[in-house]
């Protein structure tokens with residue numbers, strides 16, 4: 187279990203995160219959702235270990251890891267731009283991290299991941315020969331072979347569209363279930379957060395606006411911000427689609 191206790195982050199006098207406390211159970215998918223500048227990436231970086239907290243504590247399975255450096259936390263991130271090595275093949279990218287730590291994953295572990303992510307056909311391709319969805323799956327496999335204790339994903343779907351987006355969503359859910367892997371996702375899209383996650387953390391100006399299941403958020407929004415930010419955005423999408431086909435929204 188990951189616990190954040192009264193996390194506060196300031197840059198000089200500027201307060202970025204205020205008193206963030208929450209618990210994430212093993213194997214849960216949690217989305218961090220909020221408008222631009224609300225502090226999502228800062229919170230993700232604090233969990234990953236690349237940004238220090240100003241105040242508060244982080245506990246993993248009861249152990250205080252607030253001052254444990256990134257490489258010793260054993261969490262891992264897939265960045266928004268995937269950060270793949272263009273001069274290596276898909277397979278070369280997937281096994282890259284094992285060069286120095288070959289015992290982390292066996293050949294079978296790698297093969298199982300390649301199969302789960304449907305990458306068998308693409309292993310010998312260079313990165314520029316892959317589609318956006320294939321790149322995202324290679325980036326996921328590359329991170330997963332290192333057996334992270336927590337998987338962090340920064341806007342994993344934002345560069346993808348339509349059907350591909352849905353299939354990557356399914357892969358993320360499958361990975362979390364198959365490996366009981368705690369997965370934390372940053373997104374600014376309410377639809378993504380609500381359809382992908384077990385729980386959604388909504389932040390507004392560095393404070394928790396609501397932390398709950400998608401059902402709780404949709405049926406009992408905690409305040410006006412949640413109602414406006416989430417429900418209005420979904421309503422706008424819905425209206426746009428209905429308008430497009432000349433139907434009245436009920």
Ligand SMILES: Nc1ncnc2c1ncn2[C@@H]1O[C@H](COP(=O)(O)OP(=O)(O)OP(=O)(O)O)[C@@H](O)[C@H]1O
Pocket residue numbers: 197202220221222223224225226227228229374
């Ligand atoms: N190193 C820094 N120094 C000063 N201010 C910073 C620093 N990093 C981030 N900020 C500020 O902290 C606030 C939150 O930034 P953050 O990147 O966490 O937001 P976000 O919710 O991820 O936004 P976006 O959706 O646009 O990526 C912003 O106002 C940003 O300008």
